Amino acid sequence: MKIIPLAATGLLALACHVVQAETIVVDDQVALRQSAVTVPVRGATMKTVESQFGAPETRHATVGSPPITRWDYAAFSVFFEHDHVIHSVARAP
Numbered sequence: 001m002k003i004i005p006l007a008a009t010g011l012l013a014l015a016c017h018v019v020q021a022e023t024i025v026v027d028d029q030v031a032l033r034q035s036a037v038t039v040p041v042r043g044a045t046m047k048t049v050e051s052q053f054g055a056p057e058t059r060h061a062t063v064g065s066p067p068i069t070r071w072d073y074a075a076f077s078v079f080f081e082h083d084h085v086i087h088s089v090a091r092a093p
Helices: 003-019 046-053
Strands: 070-071 075-079 084-090
Touching: 003 070
Parallel strands: none
Antiparallel strands: 070 075, 075 084
């Protein structure tokens, strides 16, 4: 009989661990959610982003493997893996 409560406790602990989430804020940037800011779409190339939005205010150095690059614009930042967009975030107002 003690096996069932232990198994149930273990499953409950596993379920609680799986459903936990965090909101990460880096500097003044937050994940883009229901924003009126137009941002580059996932998969767009650096060339496409620059032709649609112009030159970024800041181009950060590429880091890591795979190489990740960040471009900052006035209203948002774009993250690239190699030369394709993987994420865009709006700056906090």
